[in-house]
Amino acid sequence: MRTNNKRLQVFALTFFLVAVVFFLIFIVHIQRSGENGNKGKGEESREQLILGFSQIGSESAWRTRNTQSIFEAAEQNGIQILFDDAQQKQENQLKAIRSFIVYQVDVIAFVPIVEYGWDNVLREAKDAGIPVIVVDRQIRADESLYAGFLGEDGLEEGRSAAQFLLDKYQEETKPVLIFEMSGTKNSSVVRERASGFREKITGFPKFQIIHSVDGDFLRSRGKEIGERLIQSSIDSDTFKNDGLYYNGRKIDVVYSHNDSMTLGLLDSLENYEIDPSGTTIISVDAEQKSIDALVEGKIDCVVECNPNLGPTLMELVKLVAEGKEIPRFTYNSGKVFTQNDDFSLYAPRGY
Ligand code: AHR
Numbered sequence: 083m084r085t086n087n088k089r090l091q092v093f094a095l096t097f098f099l100v101a102v103v104f105f106l107i108f109i110v111h112i113q114r115s116g117e118n119g120n121k122g123k124g125e126e127s128r129e130q131l132i133l134g135f136s137q138i139g140s141e142s143a144w145r146t147r148n149t150q151s152i153f154e155a156a157e158q159n160g161i162q163i164l165f166d167d168a169q170q171k172q173e174n175q176l177k178a179i180r181s182f183i184v185y186q187v188d189v190i191a192f193v194p195i196v197e198y199g200w201d202n203v204l205r206e207a208k209d210a211g212i213p214v215i216v217v218d219r220q221i222r223a224d225e226s227l228y229a230g231f232l233g234e235d236g237l238e239e240g241r242s243a244a245q246f247l248l249d250k251y252q253e254e255t256k257p258v259l260i261f262e263m264s265g266t267k268n269s270s271v272v273r274e275r276a277s278g279f280r281e282k283i284t285g286f287p288k289f290q291i292i293h294s295v296d297g298d299f300l301r302s303r304g305k306e307i308g309e310r311l312i313q314s315s316i317d318s319d320t321f322k323n324d325g326l327y328y329n330g331r332k333i334d335v336v337y338s339h340n341d342s343m344t345l346g347l348l349d350s351l352e353n354y355e356i357d358p359s360g361t362t363i364i365s366v367d368a369e370q371k372s373i374d375a376l377v378e379g380k381i382d383c384v385v386e387c388n389p390n391l392g393p394t395l396m397e398l399v400k401l402v403a404e405g406k407e408i409p410r411f412t413y414n415s416g417k418v419f420t421q422n423d424d425f426s427l428y429a430p431r432g433y
Contacts, residue, residue, distance in 0.1 A: 131161045134182025136192035139170045142342040143369045147433030148389035155392030193218040196268040213402035220270035230408040236271045240278020246383040260291045265299035265339040297343040304346025325360030335362040341372035370431040386416035
């Protein structure tokens with residue numbers, strides 16, 4: 083009886099020890115599979131980086147080319163893109179960036195539609211250890227929250243537009259009346275294109291900006307603005323078919339912050355059979371259609387804003403993904419096209 087009890091005790095003890103060993107093996111296995119699960123993203127990202135990219139929309143040919151350039155370069159560099167089109171809404175961009183954080187992408191890039199309101203979401207990305215690159219437009223936020231900026235120098239673009247005027251109207255003694263069509267309200271590029279332009283003409287009182295209107299970078303808005311100007315001059319008894327008027331004053335210069343609005347304005351002039359050569363027109367972007375209009379004598383100056391940011395962006399993405407620092411500002415370079423150029427030297431624009 084006693085021997086049987088002893089056997090039973092030995093059996094129970096052995097069973098207990100075997101159970102403990104199995105339990106420990108099970109725990110280690112769980113931990114390992116947990117580690118592997120976390121590593122999954124890391125391993126994948128080592129093989130193929132994942133870039134979360136929030137674009138603002140497709141308001142212009144420039145924007146469409148900008149998106150294409152980023153996709154093409156990502157493919158060439160073996161980088162996978164998680165893409166979101168914000169449809170011109172900051173709230174959609176904030177949602178997209180948050181979803182990139184949840185997905186644990188390797189790098190986030192975004193084109194900020196407006197300058198303000200990014201600090202919180204950038205802090206969330208930083209806490210998650212995901213570097214962020216700001217593309218095309220700048221932001222007003224704590225600089226430690228993002229890795230760097232890649233895009234245009236809007237101040238320089240504004241200055242170039244003004245320089246064309248300073249040269250063209252060098253000998254002019256009468257006032258030169260300027261009508262400005264600006265792009266999306268509260269975007270950095272609008273502020274910069276406006277202030278670079280003003281900075282240059284300040285000190286030359288003959289240049290007077292008589293009105294500035296928000297055209298949201300859209301061709302439809304440019305057309306609407308043109309039609310409103312033409313309609314109100316037609317309604318006044320002083321109407322002359324020789325150009326554009328604002329409150330009865332002849333507009334000498336239209337400074338348009340992008341080609342889409344400029345082309346819309348030209349549509350309105352064409353509809354009313356008004357000769358555009360009666361007005362000096364300056365535009366920004368240099369898409370093919372506006373260069374064609376310059377060659378046809380409908381536009382006087384086009385300041386290039388290069389949308390082909392993809393290749394440089396991918397280089398920056400690879401650097402930040404490796405934990406390296408990138409320059410705070412990387413600017414694309416742009417040319418200025420004018421009526422004085424040798425048009426035969428123009429290469430196709432590609433957008
Ligand atoms: O931010 C760049 C500007 O946005 C381009 O000039 C314009 O065409 C676009 O919509």
